[in-house]
Amino acid sequence: MKRIRIAVQKSGRLHDDSLKLLKDAGISIDNGREQLKATSGNFPLEVFYLRNGDIPQYLRDGVVDAAIIGENVLVEKGEDIKTAERLGFSKCRVSLAVPKSARYNGVEGLEGARIATSYPNTVRNYLSKKGVTADLHIINGSVEIAPNIGLADAICDIVSSGSTLFKNNLKEVEVMLKSEAVLAVSPKISSEVDEILKKLQFRIQAVLRARNSKYILMNVPNSKIEAVVKLLPGMRSPTVLPLAEEGWSSLHTVISEERFWEVIDELKSNGAEGILVAPIEKMVL
Numbered sequence: 001m002k003r004i005r006i007a008v009q010k011s012g013r014l015h016d017d018s019l020k021l022l023k024d025a026g027i028s029i030d031n032g033r034e035q036l037k038a039t040s041g042n043f044p045l046e047v048f049y050l051r052n053g054d055i056p057q058y059l060r061d062g063v064v065d066a067a068i069i070g071e072n073v074l075v076e077k078g079e080d081i082k083t084a085e086r087l088g089f090s091k092c093r094v095s096l097a098v099p100k101s102a103r104y105n106g107v108e109g110l111e112g113a114r115i116a117t118s119y120p121n122t123v124r125n126y127l128s129k130k131g132v133t134a135d136l137h138i139i140n141g142s143v144e145i146a147p148n149i150g151l152a153d154a155i156c157d158i159v160s161s162g163s164t165l166f167k168n169n170l171k172e173v174e175v176m177l178k179s180e181a182v183l184a185v186s187p188k189i190s191s192e193v194d195e196i197l198k199k200l201q202f203r204i205q206a207v208l209r210a211r212n213s214k215y216i217l218m219n220v221p222n223s224k225i226e227a228v229v230k231l232l233p234g235m236r237s238p239t240v241l242p243l244a245e246e247g248w249s250s251l252h253t254v255i256s257e258e259r260f261w262e263v264i265d266e267l268k269s270n271g272a273e274g275i276l277v278a279p280i281e282k283m284v285l
Ligand SMILES: Nc1ncnc2c1ncn2[C@@H]1O[C@H](COP(=O)(O)OP(=O)(O)OP(=O)(O)O)[C@@H](O)[C@H]1O
Pocket: 009, 010, 011, 012, 013, 014, 050, 051, 052, 053, 054, 069, 070, 071, 072, 073, 090, 091, 092, 158, 159, 160, 161, 179, 180, 181
């Protein structure tokens, strides 16, 4: 039987969340990551554990059919590779930073500057759009240390909380791109495997939708149901069931967590009480 070959980072920041996503999608992976390759026992899928940075080439060559990879790596090395799904984890940005003490008046000031980075193509493209040419120093790790050891005037690297920049006395001056983990697809995927990819995507979408949504239940005085329903549109519309106590109903619906916090005060001011919020495991529209 045909299987989809999917690349997952062997170790690092994407590894655990990638496997969790597959697991939540009901796909069990039998052997551990000591193996280069693992097979699912209940879905036509093989996982290849690879270095994040090597994945664009494997996709291009058709050695794997799809991959879970940082979008920033695709921007750097795989602009020709299509993204099928944004996955909502490993969110970060790729930014330019300079020493805290440096004066910064815009990218134009970086003309001729020495910039240390692991993302040369990203920086070069960004700067060339602004008509700036810099002297790039390509290093593979601990980029943030470069200005402190006199190797560079500026750096370009991944920023998330900003604490690595802070520790190295640097300030973020330009956000070049915002990134998250994505499902990327090989241009060489066969139509047969593409069918399996569609099934995988369907499952992933159900998981991601559920991760962003909450099932909420509350008691509402009957006179306020209309007002509360307006606040909570739900999937089609909320469920309203009578309580044993006269004049009250139980209202159930699905909303995003974000929306829940937006409307909580209004729900309460409309007399809603006993509000319960529960996670949802899968959600199919
Ligand atoms: N601090 C961070 N916060 C959030 N996401 C991050 C952070 N650092 C990296 N990422 C994301 O996770 C991906 C993998 O990062 P990680 O540092 O684990 O691997 P790497 O060293 O870049 O790659 P390789 O697997 O080739 O060794 C990055 O490409 C980026 O998309």
